[in-house]
Every structure is written in C-alpha cells, then in structure tokens.
Amino acid sequence: MxxxxxxxxxxxxxxxxxxxxxxxxxxxxxxxxxxxxxxxxxxxxxxxxxxxxxxxxxxxxxxxxxxxxxxxxxxxxxxxxxxxxxxxxxxxxxxxxxxxxxxxxxxxxxxxxxxxxxxxxxxxxxVYESKYVWSDDDWMARRRASQAHQEPMSIYEVHLGGWRKGKSYLELAEELVEYVTWQGYTHVEFMPLAEHPFEPSWGYQVTGYFSPTSRFGKPDDLRYLIDRLHQAGIGVIMDWVPGHFPKDAWGLGRFDGTALYEHEDPRQGEHRDWGTYIFNYGRNEVKSFLVSNALYWIKEFHVDGLRVDAVASMLYLDYSREEGEWVPNQFGGRENLEAIDFLRYVNRHLYEREPGILMIAEESTSFPGVTKPVDDGGLGFGFKWNMGWMNDTLRYLELDPVYRQYEHNLLTFAMVYAYSENFILPISHDEVVHGKGSMLNKVPQDDWRKFATLRAYYSFMWSFPGKQLIFMGCEFGQRPEFNESVSLEWWVSDLWGHGGLQRLFRDLNLVYREHPALWRLDSDPAGFSWINADDPGHNTLSWVRSDEEGNHVACITNFSPDPLQDYEIGLPTDGTWTEILNTDAPAYDGSGQYGNLGAVHAKAEPWSHFPARATVTVPPLGSIWLRRNAD
Incomplete structure (x- = not known):
C-alpha cells in the first residue's frame, strides 16, 4: 500500500x-x-x-x-x-x-x-464530522467578557428525555427555548448528554464521552439547540461525569485486557455502590482523555459550563468504604491526591483556554477551598452547590408550622458559611426522586398551605445570597416524583395553585434580574445584612440585599400560617420603599388580602443597627420584597 x-x-x-x-x-x-x-x-x-x-x-x-x-x-x-x-x-x-x-x-x-x-x-x-455553522458570535463575545459572580444566574435543570417525552433536539430548539425564555431563566443545565446505555441512569453512567446521545438526534442537531439557546440569551451548562464509568464489556473497562482507564486494585478502582469503575487520575493518558473531553464540550458544542458530578467521591479514597476497604495516599491520609491534582488541572486549563466559562462542583462535604483559585491552594472551581443549605431548608420545609419555631436555625445557619465558597443553591432532580417526594408533597397540610409555603420558600431562595437552580416541573408544583420514562405533567399548569406557582417563577426571575442588589454582591458580605434573624416565634426571617451603588431590596418571609400585621423592621434608609413582590398576590393564586398597597414609608428613626424603621404587613406563609433605589 x-x-x-x-x-x-x-x-x-x-x-x-x-x-x-x-x-x-x-x-x-x-x-x-x-x-x-x-x-x-x-x-x-x-x-x-x-x-x-x-x-x-x-x-x-x-x-x-x-x-x-x-x-x-x-x-x-x-x-x-x-x-x-x-x-x-x-x-x-x-x-x-x-x-x-x-x-x-x-x-x-x-x-x-x-x-x-x-x-x-x-x-x-x-464516523461523524460536524458541518454546523454557528450563529452565536455575539453570545460568545459576551461570554469571554462575563463576570459570573457579579451577574444574575437562575438555572433551569432539564432531563431532555422527560421534559416533553419524544421530542428531538430540533423540536426542543423551538419549544424549550420558548419556554425558558418566557420563564426568564438565565441558564439551562442539561443532565448528562454523553452517550449512555441505560436510560434510568439519566446519563450518569457514560459509555461515549465524546458522543452526544443519539436518542434525540445527531450531534449537529444538539449544536443547533445550544445555538438557539444562545441566540435567546440563555447559557448552557452540562453535567459532566469524570468520577466513574460503567462496566459494560464493550466500554472503557479493561479496554485492552488490562485496567487501562481504571485502577487494577478494586479498593481504588471500583465504586461498589454504583457498580462502576473509577478513573485512574494518576495515569497521564487518562488525564489527557478527561481534560480533552471537558474542553471538547466547551469548544465543539459551545457549552458554557460543566457541572462536575460526584466530586466528593473523587476527593476521598474512603468514600463509601469501610476500614480496610481502601488504600491510603502516600502520606497515610484519605485524600485522593491524584484526583485533587486532576481537578485543579482541568479547572485551571479550561478557565485559561475559555474565559467566561463556568466550572461547578457538586461537592457534598466541607472540603476546603473548592472555589478558591488553584494558585491559592484551592480546587479552582467557579461555583459549588450548597448542599448544606439545601438539606437544612428542606428539613424545615417538611415541618408542620407549629414546630418550625424550634428549628429556626435550619434557615439561618447557612449565613455562617455563606462566603466560604461561591455557592449555587440547588433544588435538583436528586431531591424529587427515589421516595423523597415531589416538592409539593414535602410540605404538610392542605393544598392552600402547600402552595403558599412553596411560593414563600422559592421567594426566600431567590433572595438568599448565591445563585439558584431549580429542577424542571418544580416550577409548577408537579405532584409525582421525577420519572425519566414519562413527560412532565404539563396539564396541571392550567389548574389553581400550579399555574399561580408557575407565574410566580416567571416574576421571580424577571424581578431578580432587574435588581442588581439581589445578585451583584452575592460573593461579598457587603451585599447582605440581617434585619431580623431571631424571630422564631413568628417563623419569620428578614434581611436586606444591597449592591455597591446603594440600591437595596428588603426581603421578609413568613413561614407561619398567621399574617403579620404592623410588623416592625429596620431599614438602611428612610423614604418610600416600593413593594416589588408579594407571593400572596391573586396572580399567583394567593388570597390578595395581605399587602402594603404598593409601598411602605420608612421613618428616619433608629431600629437596631439600622437608621430607619417601617411597619409592614407580611402575608401568612408568604413573602414580600421592598425596593429602595439610590437617590
């Protein structure tokens, strides 16, 4: 030849x-x-x-x-x-x-x-070669100049197969883009799109790391979907799974008859909980494979960020193992030094190569410095999911209101560590599967209280320091748990309660994006001040969010079924504070009986550490936001 x-x-x-x-x-x-x-x-x-x-x-x-x-x-x-x-x-x-x-x-x-x-x-x-011609130059230029920590971010998490069953990438490029635009989210996050053999794994057991799943079309069809999202001003995050891979005989495992991508020793090379292999992060070729894969999605598919799955399982050699079932590192410790080195490498490389992208850790422990720069000894992620906030607030949500006063610290404790990392507040698919119940069914008592409580909770979430993520279907209060084999129950959004919640989400996103005080200083203590963290008797919390230009939004949330009338609060300035959100409004299927007639007037009289005070009405199981712009 x-x-x-x-x-x-x-x-x-x-x-x-x-x-x-x-x-x-x-x-x-x-x-x-x-x-x-x-x-x-x-x-x-x-x-x-x-x-x-x-x-x-x-x-x-x-x-x-x-x-x-x-x-x-x-x-x-x-x-x-x-x-x-x-x-x-x-x-x-x-x-x-x-x-x-x-x-x-x-x-x-x-x-x-x-x-x-x-x-x-x-x-x-x-064999496949892309012929796609992108039309998102304006978006890509903005991405390179973006400063994510100082920008609004509300993320809609999507399982493509279950959003509307049977839809292709091309159909989703019309329907999903239209819906997310109407709802007002800044980003979508796709559960893993790399090829995977077992649909109920939701993509978290990957056999084709460089292959977009063919369930919904061809790779260029996915490019078209991402392009359309970008043209609509919506960023795209994708879940990425470098922590483990399945044992299918035709996949990566024992690829050439030896443990090529994984460790030979099962104490290092297998996740028994998941029945999968663990990558050998100390092998240079494996590092090249994984770092290339991360860059591939960002360069070839214009993905704006990667949410790295199961980071805790990568960081600890004894993750989900008993004594004697793991191999200590060279210093006798439990930290996986090779995985730590790999994560630092991939984060540093991607941020240097593609400025403006997002690297997000799903990390469930208190490992220090997850979002610290690599040069400062951190792992180099841009954001970390705040699993502590999620666990605490969901525990509170599930309590009958009469008992909430005894667990008030579940809502306040997150502020103790709020600035230790750059956080995203996640209510993800993991919280509405496997017997945990839907968000609506976590809340006790009747439907009126269920929906009112959820409206208050999401208002609390959208005004708390950190970015936000919500799983599809939660925005209209779907009653069943997530099931990847069927579509969301879209029909319920025409019903009382469900439709009101969906309209609230739209307004939460719109009001949130319009007011920099709610996001500009998310990572800076100067952007938050408690009004009253210590009112468990009323199941009520209140705070002020601020930006660097002197704009303020006061947020008061009442998790009691009783209205608060003539409720006194302190404020940073006197004058008229406009009510920009009330979760009890009729538009959200609230009662419409408890509000502040559009505004409250703050007097120049000291209250606690504030120079001004005002009296407000807060609806039962409800929340209000009040705005005071800089003069």
Whole structure:
C-alpha cells in the first residue's frame, strides 16, 4: 500500500498525550475523514481510525465495510496507538474495534473518542464530522467578557428525555427555548448528554464521552439547540461525569485486557455502590482523555459550563468504604491526591483556554477551598452547590408550622458559611426522586398551605445570597416524583395553585434580574445584612440585599400560617420603599388580602443597627420584597 497507512498520524509522537498535556485528543484519536496522497492512485479520501491500546497484541477495526470480519490496524511505534486509513469510507460509517489481549482473548469495544454512536441498545460507533455553522458570535463575545459572580444566574435543570417525552433536539430548539425564555431563566443545565446505555441512569453512567446521545438526534442537531439557546440569551451548562464509568464489556473497562482507564486494585478502582469503575487520575493518558473531553464540550458544542458530578467521591479514597476497604495516599491520609491534582488541572486549563466559562462542583462535604483559585491552594472551581443549605431548608420545609419555631436555625445557619465558597443553591432532580417526594408533597397540610409555603420558600431562595437552580416541573408544583420514562405533567399548569406557582417563577426571575442588589454582591458580605434573624416565634426571617451603588431590596418571609400585621423592621434608609413582590398576590393564586398597597414609608428613626424603621404587613406563609433605589 503506497499511501499513508496511518492517515496523517505517521511521525506523530503523542508526547503530549503520554505526558497528560494533550487536551485535544479528539483531533488525533477516534475516526476522521481525511485525504491522503497515493503514489499510484493519486488523492484518496477515506477514514482514519486510531485507538490507544498499549497492551494489545493485535487490534482490528470492524464494520459493515469489511462484513464485520476485521481489518488489521498497525501500531505506531513507541506510542501505544494503533491506526489505519481505510480509503473509500464516508460519513456515518459504523465501526468498532476488536482488541486481542496478551492472553489471546478478543474483546469488541466501541471507540472511546467516537463523536457519534448508535442509539441503545445498539452501540456501534459512527464516523461523524460536524458541518454546523454557528450563529452565536455575539453570545460568545459576551461570554469571554462575563463576570459570573457579579451577574444574575437562575438555572433551569432539564432531563431532555422527560421534559416533553419524544421530542428531538430540533423540536426542543423551538419549544424549550420558548419556554425558558418566557420563564426568564438565565441558564439551562442539561443532565448528562454523553452517550449512555441505560436510560434510568439519566446519563450518569457514560459509555461515549465524546458522543452526544443519539436518542434525540445527531450531534449537529444538539449544536443547533445550544445555538438557539444562545441566540435567546440563555447559557448552557452540562453535567459532566469524570468520577466513574460503567462496566459494560464493550466500554472503557479493561479496554485492552488490562485496567487501562481504571485502577487494577478494586479498593481504588471500583465504586461498589454504583457498580462502576473509577478513573485512574494518576495515569497521564487518562488525564489527557478527561481534560480533552471537558474542553471538547466547551469548544465543539459551545457549552458554557460543566457541572462536575460526584466530586466528593473523587476527593476521598474512603468514600463509601469501610476500614480496610481502601488504600491510603502516600502520606497515610484519605485524600485522593491524584484526583485533587486532576481537578485543579482541568479547572485551571479550561478557565485559561475559555474565559467566561463556568466550572461547578457538586461537592457534598466541607472540603476546603473548592472555589478558591488553584494558585491559592484551592480546587479552582467557579461555583459549588450548597448542599448544606439545601438539606437544612428542606428539613424545615417538611415541618408542620407549629414546630418550625424550634428549628429556626435550619434557615439561618447557612449565613455562617455563606462566603466560604461561591455557592449555587440547588433544588435538583436528586431531591424529587427515589421516595423523597415531589416538592409539593414535602410540605404538610392542605393544598392552600402547600402552595403558599412553596411560593414563600422559592421567594426566600431567590433572595438568599448565591445563585439558584431549580429542577424542571418544580416550577409548577408537579405532584409525582421525577420519572425519566414519562413527560412532565404539563396539564396541571392550567389548574389553581400550579399555574399561580408557575407565574410566580416567571416574576421571580424577571424581578431578580432587574435588581442588581439581589445578585451583584452575592460573593461579598457587603451585599447582605440581617434585619431580623431571631424571630422564631413568628417563623419569620428578614434581611436586606444591597449592591455597591446603594440600591437595596428588603426581603421578609413568613413561614407561619398567621399574617403579620404592623410588623416592625429596620431599614438602611428612610423614604418610600416600593413593594416589588408579594407571593400572596391573586396572580399567583394567593388570597390578595395581605399587602402594603404598593409601598411602605420608612421613618428616619433608629431600629437596631439600622437608621430607619417601617411597619409592614407580611402575608401568612408568604413573602414580600421592598425596593429602595439610590437617590
């Protein structure tokens, strides 16, 4: 064969890949449509296949083009990479790799770097080259200049298969974009979109890290959906799963007959809770694979941020293990030093390469410095989910109001550590599955109290320091738990209570975005001041949010079923404070009986540490926001 049998990879030393520094491996490994020069036949087009399998005796590429019998690939000397150029093949060719291990056994594997794959239960990799032309230049320019900590962020978490069952990427590009725009969210967060075989895993057990799931269409269809969201001014976050991968025989596990991507020792290499393998973060090629994958979604799909799943499971060697079931680090400790180094590496690299993106940790422990810069000894994330706030406030929500006064600290404790990290307040899919009940059904007593309490709770959440995330269906009070096999119960939004809650969410987002006092200083103690944190007898909390220009929003929330009339509060300035939100309003299916006639007047009389005071009415199981702009 006179043409380049490696399809352009001849002479490539893969030094970066082996040192952990190749952060774009999708450009070299996997399948690529290429053109080569042949001495006899001139210019040839076809597909170059390349796969890393350093411990294999023999590797073949199989597909319909060779009747699945196999064409032998050749080892590029000194690289562990096998490659082959097959002329005449085109886009959407199906293929797999057959790998013979040292013992002579054959293993059929999908391509770890495939850009597309068959829909489960089929699993062949598919040759795919994007032809998409983006139209989001304005968005991308704004992204590069953005300062996320000082900007509004309310996130709508979506499981694409369950939002409206059966919809494609292209259909969602119309319907989801329209809905999220109407609701006023700044971002959507997609549960993992990488290819996965088991639908009830929701994408958290990935077999195709570079393959958008084909359940909803082709990769360029996903690009179109993201492009449309960007054109509507909506950012896109995607869940990313570098913590573990499933044991399917055709996946990454024991890829060349050895523990290539995972640890050999099950005390280091297996999550028994999840039945999965753990990546070997100390292997440079694995680091190249994972960092490249993170960058791939951001560069090739214009994803604006990655929410990194299960970070706690990566940080601790004894995560969900008993004594003797884990291997200490070199200093005898429980911290996974290799995983910590990897997280710092990926965060530093992505923020340097793509300014303005978001790296978000789902981290459930008190590991220090998750959102501190790497140079200051932190992990380098931009944000962390505030799981403590979530757990405490949901415990409070589930209490009968008569008992809430005894657990008042569940609502106030989060301010003790509010500025230790850059937080997102999450009410995610995890809180409405597996017997935990929907948000509506967590709240005790009758429907009037359930809906009123939820309206007050979400107002409390939207005005608390930190960004916000809410799972789909919570915005209209869906009663059943999340079930990925069916659509959300959209029809209930026409009913009393449900429709009012949905309209409240729209107004929460709109009012929130209009008032920088609610988000500009989220990460600065100067942006928050308690009015009264110590009123458990009324189940009431109140505070003032401020920006650096002297604008203020006072937020008072009453978790008691009794109205508060002539309730005295302190305020930072005297004058007229406009009521900009009242969760008891008829538009939200509230009673409309308890409000402040649009405004309250604060007198220049000291109250506690404030120079002014006012008397307000706060509805039962309700919340009000009052605005005072700088003169």
């Amino acid at each position: 006179a043409h380049d049998k490696f399809g352009g990879l001849a002479g490539w030393d893969f030094e970066g890949f082996h040192s952990g520094g190749d952060t774009e491996i999708w450009k070299r490994l996997g399948s690529h449509l290429v053109t080569v020069e042949d001495d006899e036949r001139g210019t040839l087009t076809g597909v170059r296949f390349a796969v890393w399998a350093p411990n294999a005796q023999r590797v073949q590429v199989v597909g319909p083009f060779n009747w699945w019998t196999g064409d032998d690939m050749e080892l590029i000397p000194g690289t562990g990479v096998w490659a082959l150029f097959v002329p005449g093949l085109g886009e959407e060719t199906l293929y797999k790799f057959k790998i013979q291990d040292r013992s002579g056994h054959w293993h059929e594997k999908v391509d770890p770097v495939a850009k597309f794959a068959e829909q489960a239960p089929a699993n062949a990799s598919i």
